[in-house]
Amino acid sequence: MTWVLWNDRLVKDEEIRLSKEDRGYQFGDGIYEVIRVYDSNMFTAKEHIDRLYESADKIKIVIPYTKDVFHKMMYDLIEANEVKTGQVYVQITRGSAPRTHQFPATVSEPVITASTKEVERPVSQMANGVAAKTVEDIRWLRCDIKSLNLLGNVLAKQEAHESGCFEALLHRGDTITEGSSSNMYGIKDGVLYTHPATNLILNGITRRVILSCCEEIGLPVVEQPMSLSDVYSNDEFFMSSTTAEIMPIVMINGEKVGSGIRGEWTTKLQVAFEAKINQTINV
Numbered sequence: 001m002t003w004v005l006w007n008d009r010l011v012k013d014e015e016i017r018l019s020k021e022d023r024g025y026q027f028g029d030g031i032y033e034v035i036r037v038y039d040s041n042m043f044t045a046k047e048h049i050d051r052l053y054e055s056a057d058k059i060k061i062v063i064p065y066t067k068d069v070f071h072k073m074m075y076d077l078i079e080a081n082e083v084k085t086g087q088v089y090v091q092i093t094r095g096s097a098p099r100t101h102q103f104p105a106t107v108s109e110p111v112i113t114a115s116t117k118e119v120e121r122p123v124s125q126m127a128n129g130v131a132a133k134t135v136e137d138i139r140w141l142r143c144d145i146k147s148l149n150l151l152g153n154v155l156a157k158q159e160a161h162e163s164g165c166f167e168a169l170l171h172r173g174d175t176i177t178e179g180s181s182s183n184m185y186g187i188k189d190g191v192l193y194t195h196p197a198t199n200l201i202l203n204g205i206t207r208r209v210i211l212s213c214c215e216e217i218g219l220p221v222v223e224q225p226m227s228l229s230d231v232y233s234n235d236e237f238f239m240s241s242t243t244a245e246i247m248p249i250v251m252i253n254g255e256k257v258g259s260g261i262r263g264e265w266t267t268k269l270q271v272a273f274e275a276k277i278n279q280t281i282n283v
Contacts, residue, residue: 002081002115003077003080003081004016004077004113004114004115005073005074005076005077005090005112005113005114005115006112006113007109007111007112008065008073008112010076010077010080013115016113018111018113019096021096021097021098021099022093022095022096022111023093023094023095023096023097024091024093024094024111024148025093026099027101028147028148028149028150029059029093029094029148030061030091030092030093030094030110030111030147030148031052031055031056031059031061031091031092031145031146031147031148032052032089032090032091032092032146032147032148033048033049033051033052033088033089033090033146034048034087034088034089034242034243035048035074035087035088035090035242036086036087036242036243037078037083037084037085037086037087037088037116038085038277038280038281039084039085039281040078040079040082040083040084041280041281042074042075042078042088042280043276043277043280044205044206044209044280045071045074046067046071047205047208048205048242049067049070049071049074050067051146051203051205052070052090052092052146053067055145055146055147056092058142058144058145059094059145059147060103061092061094061110062110063092063110063112064109064110073114074088074090074114077114077115077116078116081116081117083116083117083118084118085118085119085120085121086116086117086118086119087116087117087119087242087243088114088115088116089114089115089116090112090113090114091112091113091114091148092110092111092112093110093111093148094110095108095109095110095111096108096111119243121245122243122244122245122247125166125244125247126244126245126246126247126248126262126270127262128248128250128261128262129247129248129249129250129251129261129262130165130166130167130247130248130249130250130251131164131165131166131249131250131251131252131254132160132165132166132167132168132169132179132237132239132249132251132252132253133159133160133163133165133167133168133169133252133253134168134169134170134171134228134231134252134253135156135159135160135168135169135170135171135180136170136171136172137152137156137170137171137172137177137200138152138155138156139152139153139170140152141199141200142199143177143178143199143200143201143202144197144198144199144200144201144202144203146202153180153181154180156168156170156180157180157181160180166247166249167179167180167181167182167239167247167249168180169184169231169249169252171228172200173228174227174228174229175195175225175226175227175228176195176225176226176227176228176231177195177200177201177225178195178200178201178202179239179241181241182204182239182240182241182244182247183195183201183202183204183206183207183239183240183241184226184237184238184239184249185210185237185238185239185240186226186231186234186236186237187219187234187235187236187237187238187263187265187266188233188234188235189235190219190220190265191219191220191221191222192214192219192220192221192222192265193221193222193223193224193226193234194207194221194222194223194226195223195224195225195226196223196224196225197223204240204241204242205242206240206241206242206245206246207240209273209276210240210246210269210273213269213272213273213276214269216272217265217268217269217272219265219268219269231252231257232252232255232257234257234258235258235263236248236257236258236262236263236264236265236266237249237250237252237257237258238263238266238269245270245273246266246269246270246273248261248262248263248266250262
């Protein structure tokens with residue numbers, strides 16, 4: 001039996017009833033988070049929940065629970081489904097109301113749904129690396145909000161998928177921003193380069209952990225936009241996300257990056273990231 005969170009209750013999956021006038025369904029008017037689970041423990045739970053509330057504030061949704069209560073609801077969901085290695089997906093919409101583009105004068109409480117499932121770590125791909133394809137970034141200009149408006153991301157990911165690639169490497173003109181569902185990093189001459197946390201990217205939680213790992217292993221970081229025209233000159237390239245962790249990109253548009261295998265600094269970062277995971281498990 002699969003349990004899901006519906007507002008403040010754990011119910012069976014088939015018991016959820018959502019209105020056709022839910023603004024998340026009609027407008028993508030809502031937010032979401034994905035939290036990694038290792039050994040039944042949420043990794044960087046505080047950071048994910050903090051960002052969820054930040055996204056809610058940015059689009060003027062009031063979450064009717066404290067962060068501590070929300071945290072407990074997520075753990076209750078994990079425990080009910082006995083998830084060991086997996087993820088939690090949580091979504092909040094503005095609620096249900098007669099369809100108008102502006103916020104309705106009266107609207108029901110925000111609708112919260114969350115589910116969890118087993119998701120294995122991509123160990124083989126993290127060792128061998130993956131391919132990426134460059135795709136023009138056509139998304140809106142508030143990518144810092146983790147909103148439900150993901151059509152631009154979906155189209156980019158599909159284009160990469162149809163080309164046999166794991167991820168789309170997004171760019172606005174000659175400027176690399178991020179991936180369709182990830183952050184992007186290049187390493188050149190012992191320095192890591194990544195786009196700064198502006199409105200053009202989502203400041204990934206995994207990204208923040210990686211930057212702290214860089215400090216620990218002595219890898220200098222420069223947060224500045226990378227040039228698409230210079231992407232192939234990187235010695236190493238990788239992406240990061242909640243479920244992909246630190247994923248080497250060894251080929252872009254059919255051309256090898258560096259030697260075409262996982263690089264030395266990327267490997268060191270993976271080891272440092274693994275140590276962070278183990279700290280969570282052993283708490």
